Amino acid sequence: MTATPITAQQLPAEWRDFFALTKPRVMSLVIFTGLCGMLAAPGTIHPVIGFTAILCIAIGAGGAAALNMWWEADLDAGMKRTQSRPIPGGRMNPTDARDFGILLCCASVGIMGVAVGWLAAIILAISIVYYAVLYTMWLKPRTPQNIVIGGGAGAFPPMIGWIAVTGDITLMPVLLFAIIFMWTPPHFWALALFVKTDYAKVGIPMLPVVAGEAATRKQMLVYSVLLLPLAATPWLIGGTGAIYGISAIVLSSLFLGLTLPVTFRTSAEGDDMKPEKRLFAFSIIYLFALFGMLVADRLILA
Structure with a gap:
């Protein structure tokens, strides 16, 4: 159309x-x-x-x-x-x-x-x-x-x-770039899953439209799994302290936990798309909280 x-x-x-x-x-x-x-x-x-x-x-x-x-x-x-x-x-x-x-x-x-x-x-x-x-x-x-x-x-x-x-x-700003880069696909695809009819209507080849929901959900899981160790890397290389490191692990684990019900369900199980909407909402909180802890770590441990 x-x-x-x-x-x-x-x-x-x-x-x-x-x-x-x-x-x-x-x-x-x-x-x-x-x-x-x-x-x-x-x-x-x-x-x-x-x-x-x-x-x-x-x-x-x-x-x-x-x-x-x-x-x-x-x-x-x-x-x-x-x-x-x-x-x-x-x-x-x-x-x-x-x-x-x-x-x-x-x-x-x-x-x-x-x-x-x-x-x-x-x-x-x-x-x-x-x-x-x-x-x-x-x-x-x-x-x-x-x-x-x-x-x-x-x-x-x-x-x-x-x-x-x-x-x-240096390596640290590159890692911050990489964290947002890895966070973006599951964040945006969570949105795309419940507005895919809009994208299909105007011919935009978003992944849920072209490859289907099942493939999109699996790829969201892949990126969410990779995000967890990546988010912790600034701590692991000594670029931050434990405040950020522990927060990154906890927040990324929650992110992954919310991705699992999105991955292992089909739209036939219900059309309210609550797991997708929940993940999308948390993904925004996740990024604010993660970078907030990065600053808190710097200011407290400086």
């Missing part, structure tokens, strides 16, 4: 519509993990420079999200979950959304480079291109592994925050 094309602006856009383009709920997680990467990094950073770095991460993520909404406006119009967004809802001209996104992206990278450092700015630029181009324009409409490869886009913020403090890339 072809999504309804977006043709004309029906209502004047308000500041709320521009704000909605930035996907504020997603941005909150980006800001939090970026801040945690900064606070957990060895060394210090001037508060004004640190604030600027986090602001640039937020603006860059918002710009990439705006470009995502601009590019996928026709698809969003065909899905119940997204049809009220500013462009498909008829409140904003697509060109305005595109220009807004480009402005935010360019400003975030430029300010990051001048005020914080060019290595952090380069990684920020890579993360923007990764999400807005590699994932949105290329991977998402072409392969059921889109979220696996594209998951790297959301894994950059803690690395950028770390680099803003240290000025270099």
Whole structure:
């Protein structure tokens, strides 16, 4: 089924519509993990420079999200979950959304480079291109592994925050990147399982649509199993203390425990999708708690 094309602006856009383009709920997680990467990094950073770095991460993520909404406006119009967004809802001209996104992206990278450092700015630029181009324009409409490869886009913020403090890339920020990268598939597929009809309707080849629910559930288990030792690795290599290490093991075990009922069930057992919704909700709590413990470990044991 072809999504309804977006043709004309029906209502004047308000500041709320521009704000909605930035996907504020997603941005909150980006800001939090970026801040945690900064606070957990060895060394210090001037508060004004640190604030600027986090602001640039937020603006860059918002710009990439705006470009995502601009590019996928026709698809969003065909899905119940997204049809009220500013462009498909008829409140904003697509060109305005595109220009807004480009402005935010360019400003975030430029300010990051001048005020914080060019290595952090380069990684920020890579993360923007990764999400807005590699994932949105290329991977998402072409392969059921889109979220696996594209998951790297959301894994950059803690690395950028770390680099803003240290000025270099070491094993620890790479591990923080890898943890979010491994967390993303079970997190996103939990959502995709209970909104797969939307994706199927507009022709997006999400794994549950293309490979079926059973294959998706098995792959979610694989990533959840791998996440447990990966999340504990910063502790195992001496990069953190026991506060983070024990928390990582407990949280990742709970994550795995919630993945098991998702894996070993079929939709025929009930259409309420409670295990999937429970896992999706916990996956968000998991990431906030895990990175929160990373900072707590650093501050308490410093």
